[in-house]
Amino acid sequence: MSRETKQILTTDGVPLEVSLKKAERKNKIKAFLLVAPLLLFLLITYIFPIGDMLMRSVDDKMVTEMLPKTFKSMEKWDGNEMPPEEVFESFYLDFQMLVEEKRDGRLSTQLNYTKNGFKSILKKLRRKAKNFEEGNYKEQIMAVHKRWADVEYWRAIKRRAPAYTSSKYLKGMDMYKNEEGKIVNVEEDRRIHRILWLRTLEIAFFVTLLCFLMAYPIAHLLATLPMKYSNLLMICVLLPFWTSLLVRTASWMILLQQQGVVNDFFVMIGLVADDNRPEMMYNKTGTYVAMTQILLPFMVLPLYSVMKTISPSLMRAGKSLGGTPFVTFWKVYFPLTIPGIGAGCLLVFILAIGYYITPALVGGASGTLISNQIAFHMKSTLDWSFASAMGLMLLAGVLAIYWIYNKLVGIDNIKLG
Amino acid sequence: MSKNQEFVKFDKVDKSYDGKVLVVKDLNLDIAEGEFVTMLGPSGSGKTTCLMMLAGFETPTNGEIFLDKNPISNIPPHKRGIGMVFQNYALFPHMTVYENLAFPLRVRKTNKDDIEKKVDKALSMVSLSGFENRMPGQLSGGQQQRVAVARALVFDPQVVLMDEPLGALDKNLRESMQYEIKHIHESIGVTVVYVTHDQSEALTMSNRIAVFNDGKVQQLSSPDKLYEEPVNSFVAEFIGENNTFAGEVTNFQKDQCKVKLLNGSEIIANPISVKSNGDKTTVSLRPERALINTGNKMDNNFKGKIEEVIYHGDHTRVRIDLLGNKEFILKVPNSSANMDIKMGNQINVSWNSHDARALDPK
Numbered sequence: 001m002s003r004e005t006k007q008i009l010t011t012d013g014v015p016l017e018v019s020l021k022k023a024e025r026k027n028k029i030k031a032f033l034l035v036a037p038l039l040l041f042l043l044i045t046y047i048f049p050i051g052d053m054l055m056r057s058v059d060d061k062m063v064t065e066m067l068p069k070t071f072k073s074m075e076k077w078d079g080n081e082m083p084p085e086e087v088f089e090s091f092y093l094d095f096q097m098l099v100e101e102k103r104d105g106r107l108s109t110q111l112n113y114t115k116n117g118f119k120s121i122l123k124k125l126r127r128k129a130k131n132f133e134e135g136n137y138k139e140q141i142m143a144v145h146k147r148w149a150d151v152e153y154w155r156a157i158k159r160r161a162p163a164y165t166s167s168k169y170l171k172g173m174d175m176y177k178n179e180e181g182k183i184v185n186v187e188e189d190r191r192i193h194r195i196l197w198l199r200t201l202e203i204a205f206f207v208t209l210l211c212f213l214m215a216y217p218i219a220h221l222l223a224t225l226p227m228k229y230s231n232l233l234m235i236c237v238l239l240p241f242w243t244s245l246l247v248r249t250a251s252w253m254i255l256l257q258q259q260g261v262v263n264d265f266f267v268m269i270g271l272v273a274d275d276n277r278p279e280m281m282y283n284k285t286g287t288y289v290a291m292t293q294i295l296l297p298f299m300v301l302p303l304y305s306v307m308k309t310i311s312p313s314l315m316r317a318g319k320s321l322g323g324t325p326f327v328t329f330w331k332v333y334f335p336l337t338i339p340g341i342g343a344g345c346l347l348v349f350i351l352a353i354g355y356y357i358t359p360a361l362v363g364g365a366s367g368t369l370i371s372n373q374i375a376f377h378m379k380s381t382l383d384w385s386f387a388s389a390m391g392l393m394l395l396a397g398v399l400a401i402y403w404i405y406n407k408l409v410g411i412d413n414i415k416l417g
Numbered sequence: 418m419s420k421n422q423e424f425v426k427f428d429k430v431d432k433s434y435d436g437k438v439l440v441v442k443d444l445n446l447d448i449a450e451g452e453f454v455t456m457l458g459p460s461g462s463g464k465t466t467c468l469m470m471l472a473g474f475e476t477p478t479n480g481e482i483f484l485d486k487n488p489i490s491n492i493p494p495h496k497r498g499i500g501m502v503f504q505n506y507a508l509f510p511h512m513t514v515y516e517n518l519a520f521p522l523r524v525r526k527t528n529k530d531d532i533e534k535k536v537d538k539a540l541s542m543v544s545l546s547g548f549e550n551r552m553p554g555q556l557s558g559g560q561q562q563r564v565a566v567a568r569a570l571v572f573d574p575q576v577v578l579m580d581e582p583l584g585a586l587d588k589n590l591r592e593s594m595q596y597e598i599k600h601i602h603e604s605i606g607v608t609v610v611y612v613t614h615d616q617s618e619a620l621t622m623s624n625r626i627a628v629f630n631d632g633k634v635q636q637l638s639s640p641d642k643l644y645e646e647p648v649n650s651f652v653a654e655f656i657g658e659n660n661t662f663a664g665e666v667t668n669f670q671k672d673q674c675k676v677k678l679l680n681g682s683e684i685i686a687n688p689i690s691v692k693s694n695g696d697k698t699t700v701s702l703r704p705e706r707a708l709i710n711t712g713n714k715m716d717n718n719f720k721g722k723i724e725e726v727i728y729h730g731d732h733t734r735v736r737i738d739l740l741g742n743k744e745f746i747l748k749v750p751n752s753s754a755n756m757d758i759k760m761g762n763q764i765n766v767s768w769n770s771h772d773a774r775a776l777d778p779k
Contacts, residue, residue: 120454317507319494320472321521322572331520335511 050395057389058163063110066103067094071161083154088138091157092129099126115156121145140352168389173197193373193390200369203287203359204352210292211299211348212341218296219303219340241297249358252290256281256362282364290358295351299344306340342409350398370394421485424450424575424608425471430480431702432466432632440466442632442727444480448610453602455611455619458629459655463600464612467629468578471610473497487574494526500577502568504584506561508553514564515549521572539567542601559590566598579611583618595621616656620644627651644703649690653701660707660745662700663778666691676700676775680741685716685770690777704746706725706772715767721745724760729774733758739766 008016053165064071069090077083098104104126110178111118121144125306128144142149159177170176170183174191178184186189222230255261263277272278310333318328356371364370370390377387423446427591432441447453456464468599469475472483472688476556479563489497500521509517520535527535541544553561562582569577579598597768599622602609613619619626627637628651636643636652640671647653648671650661662684668675676698708715721739732748735758739745747766749758758764 102638203715245741266600311507313503313505313507316474316494317501317503317509318495318520319474320499320501321568322495322498323520323524324495325493327524332509384586 024054050392053388053391056385057392058164058166059170059385060160060167061163063107063160065112066098067091067157067160070094070157074158077158079151079155080156082138082149082151085136085138085175087154088141089139092132092137092141095125096129097120099129111157111160114160115153117147118153118156121147121153134344141298168386169393171386172390172393178336196368196370196373199284200353201415203291203367203369204349204355205286207288207352208293208299208345208349210288211296211347214292215296215299215303216337217342219300219307222300222304223307223310231307231410237297237300245294245357248291249361251283252286252293252358252362256286256289276392281362282367284367286362286364287359289368291352291355294358295348298347298351302343302347303337303340306337306343310336338409342405343416346402346405349401353398353401354394362363419747420452423483424484425610426486427467427471428481428483430467430470430477430482432463432470433473439478440632441470441477444632444634445661446627446634446637448608451606451608453599453609453611453624455613455623455626456629457613457616457619457626457655460614461616462629462707463632464627464629464718465580468580468610468612471576472578498572498574500572500574501581502562502569502577502579504567504581505528506553506565506582506585508561508564509769513550513552514545514556517553517564518568518571520663525572535571542605543567543597544641551556558586559594562586563597564592566601568600570605574607576608576610579609581613582611583613583615591618591671594619598622621658628655630655647701647774648774649703650699650701650779653774653776654779658704660702660704660742661779662702662740662742664698664700665699666694666775669694670694673770674775677681678740680774682740683771684740686773686775687771687776691775698775699714699777699779700773702749702768702773707745707747707766707768709747709749709767710765711767715774716770717778718765718767720763721766723758723764725758726758726760734762737766738766744762 010016010019031192070087073090074083074084078089095104102120108119108122111122125141125144147153168175172193174186175183176186180186201325222233225233258277258279262280266272267274267277278287314332315328318332319325323331354371355369356375359367359369360372374387375388377383423667427444427446430441430558431439432458433439433653444467449546458464466475472478473489473492477490481490483489502513512520515536518539519532522532522535540548543566545560545563545567548556548560553564556564565582583594586594587601595618597654611622623640625637625639626643628643630651636648641664643652644657647656654661662676662678664676664678667677667683669688674686674691675683676686677683684700691698719740721737723735724738724743725736727734730751732750735749737745737747
């Protein structure tokens with residue numbers, strides 16, 4: 001119909017569309033009010049913190065604000081030779097202001113992140129600056145310490161001029177911007193984060209694989225056993241799920257330690273010598289064992305819910321049509337469980353990639369993951385912006401996995417229950 | 418014709434699931450090659466169990482099943498070469514129609530061209546050509562059922578089993594599918610064993626019907642014989658409509674006997690499973706064999722009171738209180754001579770003693 005057709009009016013002469021909107025407005029408001037608390041909750045507890053994390057991870061305003069004059073005068077400096085007198089003067093003025101406000105300590109910490117050696121020369125400058133004469137600050141500052149006469153240190157200051165920085169992200173990948181502004185790798189013996197990222201991926205991958213291999217037969221049993229047995233089995237699967245994570249991890253510590261139950265048993269049956277008990281904790285083995293056990297239900301449940309919907313007559317049909325039990329399983333049953341496999345693997349993998357408590361307790365040095373490193377920076381070094389940056393990198397990794405999964409399997413193919 | 422009369426043979430087969438109750442008791446059943454045999458019975462009568470034993474999904478507790486003279490109890494289902502159509506179709510939901518039909522051929526390592534030819538043939542047999550690339554979920558119930566039938570036939574099995582395949586369809590579709598399956602059977606001559614609890618389905622389609630009850634075959638015969646000459650009161654009751662009189666044999670002769678009913682009156686009946694005077698019996702009479710107002714030409718003549726009249730268009734169903742049986746049903750053809758059928762009227766009912774079969778007591 002063309003747009004010129006007459007507008008339909010209600011019996012009162014009001015256009016039908018207007019009338020309809022009016023009639024539905026009340027319902028819409030009601031519906032919105034019902035969702036509003038959740039929306040607010042999500043906003044406050046999820047969207048804001050993530051936004052804050054993002055800001056924090058790229059935020060470099062602190063130095064920018066502490067040395068406003070310096071950075072202004074540095075704009076004209078090309079960074080090739082020593083900066084002109086102007087720069088030294090404004091740096092002196094900024095620094096005196098910070099000393100007065102007792103904020104110079106923070107500056108030295110921040111500059112030290114950028115280049116080692118700032119701490120001592122700033123301390124020295126503070127002491128000497130009291131006796132500075134007016135004018136010719138360049139000479140006076142350069143006289144305080146030989147590093148002040150090194151152009152590298154001034155370049156380092158200039159690098160902190162932008163209010164935003166990607167340095168935390170580079171650091172998270174064991175890279176940094178060198179003096180020429182190029183992105184380079186840190187020396188080989190100092191690359192700790194890449195190892196952690198790779199280990200996190202490796203452990204998450206193998207935990208997912210182990211969970212899948214164990215959960216598939218369990219879920220199949222659960223789905224095919226008669227009710228009275230399957231209920232019991234279901235409780236066995238869920239019971240650990242209902243136990244506190246900490247308790248479960250602690251019980252693995254009791255089991256796995258060198259004088260623990262498992263080792264005792266191995267010694268008892270003569271599998272290992274008493275004086276040669278294997279270490280099964282504070283290394284990767286401990287992380288694998290404990291995480292697999294803890295994450296197993298997340299694989300069993302989606303698999304079970306999918307398998308429950310597969311009619312047993314399909315397997316019978318496959319066999320009656322001449323398929324051997326294996327062919328029937330592989331061509332008929334297995335493809336139908338893929339939505340459950342996808343859901344379970346995605347769930348376990350994403351949970352494993354950000355796992356914290358278990359690896360912290362049983363992982364030792366070789367079994368810790370990236371999340372432990374994030375926690376370390378949150379609690380010990382207080383470098384929250386670096387922690388945020390790594391947290392966001394983790395989040396980006398999870399989103400990337402989700403995206404790949406969507407491309408390969410299709411997210412609407414997922415079935416959680 | 419040298420067709421094997423014992424193509425499928427159940428030989429003294431017992432089946433028990435829990436070791437306490439026999440679901441199938443001493444089953445002996447021969448099915449000829451190319452025959453369409455229906456196992457008919459109420460639910461729990463063991464008919465599906467028999468089918469599952471034949472398909473290989475259940476093992477007989479005792480006895481042996483032979484397929485073309487070979488015992489098959491120890492052959493796994495996928496090596497029996499028996500096609501099967503399931504109650505809920507059991508099409509593979511993740512495969513297209515073509516892939517569903519190709520499945521039995523692919524597992525048999527048939528070459529590609531043959532697969533294509535056979536699938537085409539099977540699909541055109543159930544008039545579904547052009548549906549190759551549909552997924553089962555995109556088909557209606559009737560189409561899914563036809564695909565299931567085609568899939569069970571596509572690999573040329575010796576025997577096709579059908580387990581209540583039409584149970585999920587609506588009435589009209591069910592009837593047209595009955596004819597379709599019957600025609601397919603006639604045209605390719607495969608042996609079909611069909612399970613249903615729907616007697617009209619069984620009567621329409623089968624060469625022979627095995628009526629199951631309580632784990633036993635009550636009667637195995639052609640549809641007409643089953644209806645006209647039931648051998649016991651279960652079959653008489655289960656197939657079609659039936660009027661019954663309970664009583665005791667008084668005057669037993671070879672081809673005729675008198676039965677004294679509970680209210681004291683005597684009727685003449687045809688002795689089927691009674692042997693001598695004093696035997697308890699249930700006399701069975703089909704509603705259409707009892708006529709009204711015939712004069713005295715038949716050897717059983719009684720008066721009854723009309724209790725209920727139900728108009729059915731071409732005929733009228735009349736419920737009569739006759740000889741103490743308040744549920745006696747008559748089918749009266751719709752004609753001007755029968756206008757005096759009104760509730761409360763007295764009416765003359767008569768039948769031939771040959772049609773009143775004195776069977777075992779209920």
